[in-house]
Amino acid sequence: MADLRVIVLYFAKSAELTGVKEEELVAVPTPISSLELWTLLLQRHPRLRLLQDQVVLAVRQQYVAIGDQVLTLGDGDEEVVDAVSSAS
Amino acid sequence: MADLRVIVLYFAKSAELTGVKEEELVAVPTPISSLELWTLLLQRHPRLRLLQDQVVLAVRQQYVAIGDQVLTLGDGDEEVVDAVSSAS
Amino acid sequence: MTASEEPRNVFKLSRDWLSVQEVVDAVSSASCGAISVFIGTTREDECDGRKVIGLEYEAYELMAQSEFRKLCDDIRARWPTVTHICVHHRLGWVKVSEASVAMAISSPHRHDGQQAIQHCINQLKASVPIWKKEVYDTQEASWKENAE
Amino acid sequence: MTASEEPRNVFKLSRDWLSVQEVVDAVSSASCGAISVFIGTTREDECDGRKVIGLEYEAYELMAQSEFRKLCDDIRARWPTVTHICVHHRLGWVKVSEASVAMAISSPHRHDGQQAIQHCINQLKASVPIWKKEVYDTQEASWKENAE
Numbered sequence: 336m337a338d339l340r341v342i343v344l345y346f347a348k349s350a351e352l353t354g355v356k357e358e359e360l361v362a363v364p365t366p367i368s369s370l371e372l373w374t375l376l377l378q379r380h381p382r383l384r385l386l387q388d389q390v391v392l393a394v395r396q397q398y399v400a401i402g403d404q405v406l407t408l409g410d411g412d413e414e415v416v417d418a419v420s421s422a423s
Numbered sequence: 424m425a426d427l428r429v430i431v432l433y434f435a436k437s438a439e440l441t442g443v444k445e446e447e448l449v450a451v452p453t454p455i456s457s458l459e460l461w462t463l464l465l466q467r468h469p470r471l472r473l474l475q476d477q478v479v480l481a482v483r484q485q486y487v488a489i490g491d492q493v494l495t496l497g498d499g500d501e502e503v504v505d506a507v508s509s510a511s
Numbered sequence: 512m513t514a515s516e517e518p519r520n521v522f523k524l525s526r527d528w529l530s531v532q533e534v535v536d537a538v539s540s541a542s543c544g545a546i547s548v549f550i551g552t553t554r555e556d557e558c559d560g561r562k563v564i565g566l567e568y569e570a571y572e573l574m575a576q577s578e579f580r581k582l583c584d585d586i587r588a589r590w591p592t593v594t595h596i597c598v599h600h601r602l603g604w605v606k607v608s609e610a611s612v613a614m615a616i617s618s619p620h621r622h623d624g625q626q627a628i629q630h631c632i633n634q635l636k637a638s639v640p641i642w643k644k645e646v647y648d649t650q651e652a653s654w655k656e657n658a659e
Numbered sequence: 660m661t662a663s664e665e666p667r668n669v670f671k672l673s674r675d676w677l678s679v680q681e682v683v684d685a686v687s688s689a690s691c692g693a694i695s696v697f698i699g700t701t702r703e704d705e706c707d708g709r710k711v712i713g714l715e716y717e718a719y720e721l722m723a724q725s726e727f728r729k730l731c732d733d734i735r736a737r738w739p740t741v742t743h744i745c746v747h748h749r750l751g752w753v754k755v756s757e758a759s760v761a762m763a764i765s766s767p768h769r770h771d772g773q774q775a776i777q778h779c780i781n782q783l784k785a786s787v788p789i790w791k792k793e794v795y796d797t798q799e800a801s802w803k804e805n806a807e
Contacts, residue, residue: 346788347792347802351802393722396721417790
């Protein structure tokens with residue numbers, strides 16, 4: 336168990352909702368599941384909740400589903416949060 | 424029953440075999456079937472026989488199969504004889 | 512559709528190099544999100560140990576035009592959303608790796624156009640009176656079915 | 660194939676107008692008789708009574724490159740005769756009737772390339788991280804799934 340510094344990139348609608356394109360998270364616990372990480376992002380940016388099921392996460396340029404999957408994060412990893420709204 | 428003047432156009436291999444791109448046939452009997460017309464062309468240019476099954480006839484820009492089909496030719500009609508060799 | 516958006520069927524036989532951009536521009540339309548394009552080129556090939564150096568194309572031009580119109584009617588009956596159709600075909604000498612045919616079809620969505628372009632090239636080869644002669648490095652030549 | 664004919668996978672994200680000719684040239688090969696091309700353009704469209712005047716594209720560029728490489732591997736596994744693959748995608752503002760994506764695939768014979776180009780555009784939209792925002796004449800805008 337360790338704490339890490341993680342870079343989060345936001346794209347498209349997620350960047351609009353958070354108001355930032357990139358931010359640094361310090362003291363991210365590891366190991367962490369993708370669901371826990373998403374919850375952590377929602378605490379920082381409650382408006383991300385608007386994305387609901389449309390959110391897509393990627394870690395080290397690999398897509399990850401939001402669920403129990405444990406992410407092995409390295410210090411300074413890029414984590415990408417991107418999202419699109421559903422087609423209306 | 425009448426006799427007609429018909430223009431025959433040859434393309435591709437049929438032009439190579441006959442040595443002409445275009446010729447006029449006089450005193451073509453009408454009505455005439457497509458098979459009779461083809462036979463008439465073979466009499467004039469025996470080398471057309473080399474085309475065998477690959478020959479395609481067209482009258483007034485419509486393809487016609489070689490067979491019993493009776494062609495209604497008008498005076499000065501273009502009749503097209505085109506042919507390709509089989510792919511080797 | 513506005514008046515300028517009447518469905519267009521464009522067919523050109525040309526002794527010059529084919530421009531893909533020209534074919535694409537001929538079908539472009541603000542109402543279409545998809546342009547499907549096919550380009551057929553002369554392939555470096557061998558036939559009985561002889562190397563193909565180019566193709567010689569010949570057409571019955573008037574009839575090619577009328578068969579193209581029939582083909583367009585057929586395409587529009589099968590895929591009614593097809594908007595514009597353009598086919599340019601070379602005549603005469605086409606050396607290896609040059610385009611002998613370039614065609615484009617525009618449609619609001621991509622699926623119809625992609626189906627239509629496959630039908631268009633298949634039927635063009637089957638029914639439009641254009642013939643090709645393979646010319647070999649041995650100075651020999653032979654007329655080919657245009658089906659390939 | 661000669662050394663110059665090693666299979667090429669070309670991917671470019673561009674803020675400039677896309678050249679169809681450039682995409683076609685990138686895949687041309689003397690060993691190929693067929694080049695299949697797809698062009699996606701911004702369609703004049705309405706959404707809830709608002710008129711779309713253009714699209715704004717954004718990409719996660721590094722990841723888009725790596726997803727494109729995976730897609731090329733997938734295409735070559737499914738259609739081993741595919742020779743070269745080239746995709747150019749616009750970023751930023753693309754107004755109605757301009758191309759947002761242009762892609763070309765060359766193959767010795769046309770059937771494989773035509774199948775592969777359909778798979779390529781479907782998978783590009785499904786897996787490559789490029790997002791689009793529809794911009795309306797009302798000054799409003801909304802991010803869209805890239806699936807259409």
